[in-house]
Amino acid sequence: MNRFDKTFQAADRKMFIPFFTLGDPNREESLALIRAAVDAGADAVELGFPFSDPITDGPINQRSMARSLKAGMTYDGCVEMLRDIREIYPDLPIGLLLYYNLLFKRGRSAYAELADIGVDGVVCSDLPIDESAEHMELLAEHGLGCIQMVAPNTPIDRATRLFDTSSAFTYVISRFGTTGPSAEFEDNSVQRIEMLRSLTDKPIVVGFGVSKHSQVVDFWNAGADGVIVGSHFSLLVERNLDDVSLARKEIEGFVRGLRTPDAA
Amino acid sequence: MFAELELRARFGDKGYGGNYSSESLVAVLQEVEDGFVKAQADPVFMNRFRELLTTFAGRATPLMFAERLSEKYGRRIYLKREDLLHGGAHKTNSVIGQLLLAQYMGKTRIIAETGAGQHGVATAMTGAKLGLPVEVYMGAIDVQRQQSNVKRMELFGATVHPVSTGGATLKDAINDAMRDWITNVGSTYHCFGTAAGPYPYPSMVKYFQSVIGVEAKEQLREQAGVLPDAVFACIGGGSNAIGTFAPFVDDPSVRLYGAEPGGLDDGSDKHAATLTRGTPGVFHGMHSLFLQNAEGQITNTHSIAAGLDYPGVGPELVALQDSGRATYEAVSDAETVDAFAELSLLEGIIPAFESAHALALALRTAPKLDSEAVLLVCISGRGDKDLDEYWHYRGI
Numbered sequence: 001m002n003r004f005d006k007t008f009q010a011a012d013r014k015m016f017i018p019f020f021t022l023g024d025p026n027r028e029e030s031l032a033l034i035r036a037a038v039d040a041g042a043d044a045v046e047l048g049f050p051f052s053d054p055i056t057d058g059p060i061n062q063r064s065m066a067r068s069l070k071a072g073m074t075y076d077g078c079v080e081m082l083r084d085i086r087e088i089y090p091d092l093p094i095g096l097l098l099y100y101n102l103l104f105k106r107g108r109s110a111y112a113e114l115a116d117i118g119v120d121g122v123v124c125s126d127l128p129i130d131e132s133a134e135h136m137e138l139l140a141e142h143g144l145g146c147i148q149m150v151a152p153n154t155p156i157d158r159a160t161r162l163f164d165t166s167s168a169f170t171y172v173i174s175r176f177g178t179t180g181p182s183a184e185f186e187d188n189s190v191q192r193i194e195m196l197r198s199l200t201d202k203p204i205v206v207g208f209g210v211s212k213h214s215q216v217v218d219f220w221n222a223g224a225d226g227v228i229v230g231s232h233f234s235l236l237v238e239r240n241l242d243d244v245s246l247a248r249k250e251i252e253g254f255v256r257g258l259r260t261p262d263a264a
Numbered sequence: 265m266f267a268e269l270e271l272r273a274r275f276g277d278k279g280y281g282g283n284y285s286s287e288s289l290v291a292v293l294q295e296v297e298d299g300f301v302k303a304q305a306d307p308v309f310m311n312r313f314r315e316l317l318t319t320f321a322g323r324a325t326p327l328m329f330a331e332r333l334s335e336k337y338g339r340r341i342y343l344k345r346e347d348l349l350h351g352g353a354h355k356t357n358s359v360i361g362q363l364l365l366a367q368y369m370g371k372t373r374i375i376a377e378t379g380a381g382q383h384g385v386a387t388a389m390t391g392a393k394l395g396l397p398v399e400v401y402m403g404a405i406d407v408q409r410q411q412s413n414v415k416r417m418e419l420f421g422a423t424v425h426p427v428s429t430g431g432a433t434l435k436d437a438i439n440d441a442m443r444d445w446i447t448n449v450g451s452t453y454h455c456f457g458t459a460a461g462p463y464p465y466p467s468m469v470k471y472f473q474s475v476i477g478v479e480a481k482e483q484l485r486e487q488a489g490v491l492p493d494a495v496f497a498c499i500g501g502g503s504n505a506i507g508t509f510a511p512f513v514d515d516p517s518v519r520l521y522g523a524e525p526g527g528l529d530d531g532s533d534k535h536a537a538t539l540t541r542g543t544p545g546v547f548h549g550m551h552s553l554f555l556q557n558a559e560g561q562i563t564n565t566h567s568i569a570a571g572l573d574y575p576g577v578g579p580e581l582v583a584l585q586d587s588g589r590a591t592y593e594a595v596s597d598a599e600t601v602d603a604f605a606e607l608s609l610l611e612g613i614i615p616a617f618e619s620a621h622a623l624a625l626a627l628r629t630a631p632k633l634d635s636e637a638v639l640l641v642c643i644s645g646r647g648d649k650d651l652d653e654y655w656h657y658r659g660i
Contacts (some may be wrong), residue, residue, distance in 0.1 A: 051560075051561065052430065052561040052562045052563075053430065053435065053436075053439050053547065053562050055286070055439050055442050055443060055446075055548075056286045056288075056443075056446065058443070059429075062429060066429075069561065074559060075559045075560075100284065100546050101545050101546045101547050101554075101556070101560040101562075102559065102560045104544075104545060104546050104560065105545060105556070105558065105559055105560030106559075106560075125286055125287075126284055126285065126286055126546075126549075127284060127546075128283065128284070128285060128286070128287055128290050130283060130290070131282050131283060131284055148287075149286075149287040150287065151286070151287040151288040151290070151291075152288070153288065153291045153292070153449060153450070154287060154290070154291065155291065158290075162287075173287065173288065176288065176446070176447050176448070176449060176450070177446060177447040178443045178446055178447065
């Protein structure tokens with residue numbers, strides 16, 4: 001059983017899942033940021049391989065990926081980082097977010113490699129279910145969780161199909177748009193989660209645009225099993241490139257704050 | 265007026281094409297397909313489309329026998345004059361179709377990307393004609409080298425967004441247009457500039473652009489009573505090429521040639537020759553060939569022709585190469601500039617740098633063809649926009 005399934009089944013609390021671009025701003029600092037978040041209480045991590053042209057990402061994550069690539073990050077480098085993280089955290093659920101071309105170029109052996117590392121789930125934001133027969137087959141063959149994405153305009157019957165074909169969890173995009181903080185969510189974003197919740201018993205994780213404790217809690221309360229925060233952390237990195245330890249402390253504080261009785 | 269419509273999601277034995285879009289765009293791409301199929305079968309829509317192609321855009325464009333060029337190269341060379349189309353390039357054919365479709369679908373806002381600015385200009389002017397607001401994404405480098413087109417777009421009331429990420433050229437402009445569409449999918453139609461991207465764009469844009477080839481075939485029959493022996497077009501994403509080739513694909517005696525941007529041709533990666541030097545990948549909504557590194561990171565490209573400066577290519581053109589039906593060769597910036605000057609001097613026509621690639625390949629190929637051969641070259645656009653770059657290149 002992959003670690004997401006185990007954690008969701010055992011969960012007596014909602015999951016908080018930080019997202020990081022592997023290698024931003026460099027490998028060493030990147031690993032330190034991920035460790036800080038996990039040590040502060042993150043329940044799982046979603047990690048992105050940097051891509052030259054991240055079309056579903058807003059400006060903040062675009063710059064994060066550009067920094068990582070500029071610092072010399074490669075696919076092999078990501079693999080090595082993942083092995084390090086797995087070694088430090090044997091039980092941590094690890095999800096990956098990749099643009100499909102990276103997997104496509106790595107070839108079919110990529111799936112065996114990710115399974116060998118101990119990755120628990122994979123999502124490609126530019127690979128809709130209609131084009132993913134082979135991808136899904138390979139994930140299943142290697143025991144990797146298949147994370148489907150549901151968009152704000154995904155019709156109900158299609159959403160049901162996406163829930164049904166997900167393992168690990170289903171990634172629900174909170175609102176129209178690319179990744180990046182939203183000052184506020186429209187009421188219908190939260191209501192949509194409530195509606196989707198009523199369609200399935202399988203784990204739902206909400207991401208895109210979440211940057212505040214209150215937003216995390218709103219989505220939890222609407223029925224999400226987990227919430228992902230990403231760009232907010234990339235922005236903290238960007239603002240503290242001279243001294244990344246400041247970003248690390250803020251990220252630590254953000255995660256810890258969610259676990260105070262007031263917040264959770 | 266158009267080739268027969270054939271909506272295809274996949275091309276060739278290797279299945280190029282497909283619909284690799286983010287989940288947020290899946291529903292709207294279905295809307296586009298449904299709308300297009302319905303509109304294309306609706307006589308009211310098609311009559312309006314034909315009317316605008318005639319009265320607004322100036323179709324049919326002439327087919328011209330290039331006498332002095334033919335004399336010099338010893339082969340009969342005919343030019344399809346898309347440079348005379350309103351807006352200055354073939355882009356207008358597809359834009360009128362797509363913007364009428366956007367209206368038909370009830371969309372109220374248009375976005376587009378542009379390289380050389382020709383697609384942006386065509387979209388901006390057609391948006392003005394139809395009363396649709398237009399926003400155009402354009403690489404910051406292209407904004408700089410195609411200033412006159414930026415000014416034209418602004419005169420038509422369009423907003424031009426310079427894009428400075430990546431290589432700040434066409435690829436990056438497409439990225440930002442796609443991001444805009446993901447964000448504003450309810451109100452907005454993405455007027456895609458070439459016969460590439462996710463299904464149904466490759467087939468739909470080909471259909472709209474097939475007017476070039478269909479007209480040229482008929483005109484050549486009237487003027488010379490023959491089929492061409494060889495057809496030449498330039499290829500960035502490939503919309504004028506696939507549109508020109510469309511009615512000839514099933515004529516086995518007609519050879520199809522595509523000219524792609526060889527850039528500096530100095531062994532460096534300063535080129536955009538995707539068909540001859542690219543590798544298979546999945547990007548911008550399609551499985552096709554791309555210029556990329558071994559890991560799949562997309563490369564920034566270079567061409568003197570901003571409209572060809574793109575690391576991908578339409579999937580049907582790749583399939584035509586695989587099957588051996590079409591032949592593609594890279595043409596360097598230097599050869600392009602020579603052809604640009606030659607057509608100006610010998611025929612009084614300033615071709616776009618993009619189109620000058622096609623002409624350069626035709627002139628390179630002419631001696632290898634039978635002495636009686638008839639060559640058809642698509643002059644896809646006019647070169648007024650390239651004058652500053654030309655004199656700059658010549659060091660003047």
